[in-house]
Amino acid sequence: MNHQTAKQLNVDVAIIGAGPAGLTAGYLLTKQGKTVAIIEKDPVYVGGISRTVEHEGYRFDIGGHRFFSKSQQVVDLWDEILPDDFIQRPRMSRIYYEGKFYSYPLRAFEALANLGILRSTACMVSYLRYKLFPVADVRSFEDWTTNQFGHKLYSIFFKTYTEKVWGMPCKEMSADWAAQRIKGLSLWSAVVDGLKRSLGLNKKPNDGQAAKTLLETFRYPRLGPGMMWDAARDKIVAAGGTVIMGHGLEQLASDGSGGWRMSANGPDGKIVIAAKDAISSAPMRELAARLHPLPDTTLNASKLKYRDFLTVALKIKSADLFPDNWIYIHDDQVQVGRVQNFRSWSPEMVPNKDVACVGLEYFCFEGDGLWASSDDDLIALATREMNILGLCDPADVIGGAVVRQEKAYPVYDEDYAANVEAMRRELEGKYPSLHLVGRNGMHRYNNQDHAMMTAMLTTENILAGTRVYDTWCVNEDAEYHEAGTEGAEAALPARENADEGLLVTQDQSAALNSLRGVPERISAIKGSSRAA
Incomplete structure (x- = not known):
């Protein structure tokens, strides 16, 4: 880690946040000879929500991060940064x-x-009722899911868990969330197929999902996802970049000539970074409040909401408790939303073979009752709820730890899309050298590989000196569930030079546009009418 003591830095690119997007951008830019400085408000860990926390030799993955991507470019980058430490996991x-x-x-x-x-x-009656008479004006998560599955199945398998996660009624959530995150499923096909199989007429399982095969295994760093981002940080520093820990953004000010002046505060005082380009993975609401001059859309950004969560890790006397990577808890008897089994992610994360280590995830808002509870009270709550669920005997719990994660999820409420679009349009129009990346930077529920892709495309735009890729196309119509073949999508075309940009044929452009996470170039494509 590079502990910067200077009070002022002059670099090509200033980056806010050392999560997957910020570190990906920093790594790729330093490879191309650009100077970068990254500020990260966490004093210890890089990786954002993809970090790995260690407590008494036990390692905790904050949220669970499978390393799977259809993008070959993302897969290649993972292999480049961490070539020798991936394991294959069921x-x-x-x-x-x-x-x-x-x-x-x-x-x-x-x-x-x-x-x-x-x-x-x-x-089934409820399902048929809504297939025949669907909700006509689909506005909410409840509307969309009811139309897909019927109200009865929605109320059993979607409502309780979703409201735990978001802390708001499903009828107040945007339908975008359901469309992006719920895997397509045909109940009628599944039931007909099940009946055929029970009669011996069809031995091939379908369950309404025959066209989409879910991956059976995934790659994972042997010591957790933080291993990837620690390695990325170290490579950035080795290439001459600067990573400044424990410093939060104070202000990002336009210098009046297309560049930026960024100030950040930390335990050793303020640091000021001057740069031609700025990349922000900070929450949009936070960025808007710290931009100077304040955007006209600051009020829009102030309405954006975030959901926080905390993990209670329990050490339990047991060789293992269950084989799952995690279990979703759709039961309203308990507050826990999901239970992770860290040994199922990687045996090396749990140093004692006679001790199981699980993480109970509680979704909350920063400052509410759960968030403000003491660690001891949260460990006691988690122990009681494991007993209620029948997953362990409280007497076998021998210790625990609590990890809190701010702004883990951008909230998709009814107004989020309009507020995000308003700020995006203003910033793109006024500040072409300010680039928003990642989950919170774009207020989009990106997976890790999507966040990385936004940074990859942003890097190409900076190197080209113009915005040749529309980063907002990443994950625009992607499926959440990891289906298909790793690396099946083509890599981006090679960058030629800053004057010509990324020159691709119309056929290449159309092929790229059809792939998840590899959007079409903007108007520079010959004959293209796509607007920036």
């Missing part, structure tokens, strides 16, 4: 509801069978 997740486990993603025929004949019949 993938397994389930839903816990009323004492039973259900496959995740949901397998319709299995779910209906587990629910019993009466509730299954009610689910």
Whole structure:
């Protein structure tokens, strides 16, 4: 780590936030000979929500991060930064509801069978009712999911968990969230297929998802995702970049000539960074309040909301408790939303073979009752809830730790899209040298590989000296569930030079545009009418 003591720095690019997006940009820019300075408000860890926290030799993944991407360019970058430390791990997740486990993603025929004949019949009647008479004006998560699955199945498998995660009624959440994050599923196809198989007429499982094969395994750094981002930081510093820990953004001011002057505060005082370009992965609401001059859309940005969460890690006397990477808790008897099993992510994260280590995730708002509870009270709560769920005996719990994560999830409420679009348009018009990247920087629920891709495209734009890629196309219509073949999508075309930009044919452009996470070039493509 580079501990910078100077009070002022002059660099090519100033970067706010040392998460996956900020570190990806810093790494790629330093490879191209650019000077960079990255500020990170956490005093210890880089990686943002993808960091790995260590406590008494036990390592905790904050949120769970499978390393899978359809983008070959992302896969290649992972291999380049961390060439020798990936392991292959089995993938397994389930839903816990009323004492039973259900496959995740949901397998319709299995779910209906587990629910019993009466509730299954009610689910199918509800499903058919909304297929025949769907909600016409789809505005909310509740509307979208009810139309897809029927109100009965929505209320069982979506409402409770979703409201735990977001702390708001499903009817107040944007339908964008459901469309982006819920895997397509045909209940009718699944039930017909299940009946055929029960009669021996079809031995090939379908569950309404025949066209989409979920990956069975994934790669993972042997000591957690923080291993990747520690390595990225070290490579940036080795290439002459600067990573300044424990410094939060105070102000990002336009210098009047297209560049930026960024000030940050930390325990050793203020540091000022002058740069031609600025990259921000800070929450949009936070950035808007610290920009100078203040944007006209500051009020829009101030309305953006975030959901926080905390992980209570428990050490339990047991060789292992369950095989899943994590279990989604759809039961309203408990407050916990998800339970991770860290040994299932990597055996090396749990140093004692006779001790299991699990992480109970609680979704909350910073400052509310859960967030403000003492660590001891949270460990006691987690222990009680593991007992209620039947997952462990409280007497076997031998220790615990708590990790709090601010602004883990940008909230998709009814007004978020309009507020984000207003700020985006203003900043793009006024400040072409200010680049927004990553999950919070763009207020989009990006996965790790999507956040990295926004940084990759931003790097290409900076190197080209113009915005040749529209970074907002990344994850625009992507499916959340990791399906398909790793690295199946083509890499971006090679950058030629700053004057000509990224010259690709129309056929190449169309092919790139069809791939998740590899958007079409902007108007520089010959014959293209796509607007910036």
